[in-house]
Amino acid sequence: MRSVGEAVSTGPSSEIEQAITSFVRGLIAADYSARTVEASTCDLRQFAAFLAGRGMEQTGDIGRVDVTDYAAALADPAGFTPTAGGEVNDGARRESPKRGLQPYSRATVARKLSVVRSFLRFCEENGLIESSPAAGVGSPKLPRRLPQVLSPEQVSTLLEAMGGTKPLDLRDRALFELVYSSGLRCQEALDLRLRDLSFESCEIRAKGKGRKVRIIPVGEVALRALERYLQEGRTRLITGATQEDHVFLSRTGRPLSSSDVRRRLARHLARAGVPSGTSPHTLRHSFATHLLEGGADLRVIQELLGHSSLRTTQVYAHVSAGHLRKTYRRAHPRA
Numbered sequence: 001m002r003s004v005g006e007a008v009s010t011g012p013s014s015e016i017e018q019a020i021t022s023f024v025r026g027l028i029a030a031d032y033s034a035r036t037v038e039a040s041t042c043d044l045r046q047f048a049a050f051l052a053g054r055g056m057e058q059t060g061d062i063g064r065v066d067v068t069d070y071a072a073a074l075a076d077p078a079g080f081t082p083t084a085g086g087e088v089n090d091g092a093r094r095e096s097p098k099r100g101l102q103p104y105s106r107a108t109v110a111r112k113l114s115v116v117r118s119f120l121r122f123c124e125e126n127g128l129i130e131s132s133p134a135a136g137v138g139s140p141k142l143p144r145r146l147p148q149v150l151s152p153e154q155v156s157t158l159l160e161a162m163g164g165t166k167p168l169d170l171r172d173r174a175l176f177e178l179v180y181s182s183g184l185r186c187q188e189a190l191d192l193r194l195r196d197l198s199f200e201s202c203e204i205r206a207k208g209k210g211r212k213v214r215i216i217p218v219g220e221v222a223l224r225a226l227e228r229y230l231q232e233g234r235t236r237l238i239t240g241a242t243q244e245d246h247v248f249l250s251r252t253g254r255p256l257s258s259s260d261v262r263r264r265l266a267r268h269l270a271r272a273g274v275p276s277g278t279s280p281h282t283l284r285h286s287f288a289t290h291l292l293e294g295g296a297d298l299r300v301i302q303e304l305l306g307h308s309s310l311r312t313t314q315v316y317a318h319v320s321a322g323h324l325r326k327t328y329r330r331a332h333p334r335a
Helices: 015-029 034-052 064-074 106-125 152-160 167-182 186-190 220-237 258-272 280-293 298-305 315-319 321-331
Strands: 203-207 213-217
Touching: 015 034, 015 106, 034 064, 034 106, 064 106, 152 167, 152 258, 152 280, 167 186, 167 203, 167 220, 167 258, 167 280, 186 203, 186 258, 186 280, 213 298, 258 280, 280 298, 280 315, 298 315
Parallel strands: none
Antiparallel strands: 203 213
16 A cells, blocks of 8 residues: 555546546636645645555545545654655655654645545536535644734834845845735735836735735835835846846846745844744734734725635734733723
8 A cells, every 4th residue: 555645656547636637727727826736736646646555546436534544644654655855755844864754734734635625525516426525524723823923113123124225135125115014925925017016006916815816005115115126126137138027036037936035034134133933924914913003903904914704814813912901001091
């Protein structure tokens, strides 16, 4: 029996593999992001490999016990086979020389099972199976983690530390000012095209998860940084006859990657003396928290962040509990 981590057979495609191909094509047709399509494909190939190890090739063969066993195998380091380079074939984990192959985190297991449930629901809707065997199969309970947030003073210190005049410095200042000013996800900022910027209306047009488009206001400070980058920095990053319309470019004139952003942010954090665990997403969290502390309505923040559910946004109410207590003590006559 093959373990979960092995690759799908390169022989003739099974019905399961064909169904996966159709499912992925549906994601592409629905305009899901390349990252979502890639991750879903990887997760489903891993699921198919697990089923192939049990001799299954037909979608109708998949039972509830197979889904529950797969969920258990995801959390078991012995259920995976690393490649010669020490990586699991889907690239999600690395083998530690001291601790051996590490199990997936609860969040990763939950994501993988979510993709499997979506796939089996797709199979049900398209008549490949009578009912989804994943119905009722739960995901690991995730601990409630409050997002890391910087104080307004820390944000100011970080952004002011990006005061250089070189093209990359101007780009970084514009990028991180924009992420904090508008609460963008890192990838949303990197996906921005020149046509998405409106200096007249002080707004940007961002594509979020599921390719949902939202119009977001941009603050004056971020607009100034963005305008300076476009005039003095971006023009020097464009190479040759490149007609790249992404707003944020690398030193070679190509679209900037998220790994480049994390690397540059780490450098600025060290220079500014801000906590090293800060990520681009921390600025998004800080944006939401500072708006809430400033009196913004939670539903307005939900719209700005592009959350489909208010429950997702409500985490910031917990983050701001300390601020609310201080406000109460200051404002209530008998506090």
